[in-house]
Amino acid sequence: MKRKGISPLIAAVLMIAFTMAIASLFSGWIQQTQAQSQEDVDQQREQTLSCNQLGIDITDANAANVTVEQVRGDEPVGNVSVRYSYSDGTPPEQGYLNISTTRGFDTDSSGSSGSALESVSVASTRCSSVTDEYTP
Numbered sequence: 048m049k050r051k052g053i054s055p056l057i058a059a060v061l062m063i064a065f066t067m068a069i070a071s072l073f074s075g076w077i078q079q080t081q082a083q084s085q086e087d088v089d090q091q092r093e094q095t096l097s098c099n100q101l102g103i104d105i106t107d108a109n110a111a112n113v114t115v116e117q118v119r120g121d122e123p124v125g126n127v128s129v130r131y132s133y134s135d136g137t138p139p140e141q142g143y144l145n146i147s148t149t150r151g152f153d154t155d156s157s158g159s160s161g162s163a164l165e166s167v168s169v170a171s172t173r174c175s176s177v178t179d180e181y182t183p
Contacts, residue, residue, distance in 0.1 A: 094174075097122070097174075098171075098173070098174030098175075098176050098177060099176070100119060100120045100121075101117070101119055101120035101122075101124050101171070101174055101177045102117070102118045102119030102120065102177060103115055103116065103117050103118065103124055103127065103169060103171065103177055103178075103179050104116050104117075104118045104179050105167060105169055105179045105180070105181035108164065108167040108181045108183060113129055113131075113167050113169070113181070115127065115129070115169050115179075124171050124173070124174070124177060125171065125172070125173050126171070126172040126173065127169050127170060127171050127172065128169070128170050128171075128172055129167065129168075129169050130167065130168045130169075130170075131164065131166075131167055132164075132165045132166045132167075132168075133163065133164060133165055134163040134164075134165045135163075164183055165182070166180060166181065166182045167180070167181045168180040168181075
């Protein structure tokens, strides 16, 4: 009985063709993934540059009010988180406010009656590097 099979030349050509077909499928996917990654990096770079130009300062604080002023940057900081800590061990209070202009704002805290304010910290929710802390 004679056995017949694929000649080594035809087998090599088929393997090369199969490899090229797989490579062409992956090349389109890799290009798309690379373009998306580059876009993400560009957006993150722009966000970082924008945040580095912003700055806020707590100009005054007591148990009931805090005054925050944007001291750097042309565009508003936007939403900020204000955290009050009291000396009597009551849980810190936290609120969110929006700086809609580059001027400052006042905010009221319900305050812990009779306890001294230990510290107030303010942080931008958009730019984690834009923060300030005040200790009376």
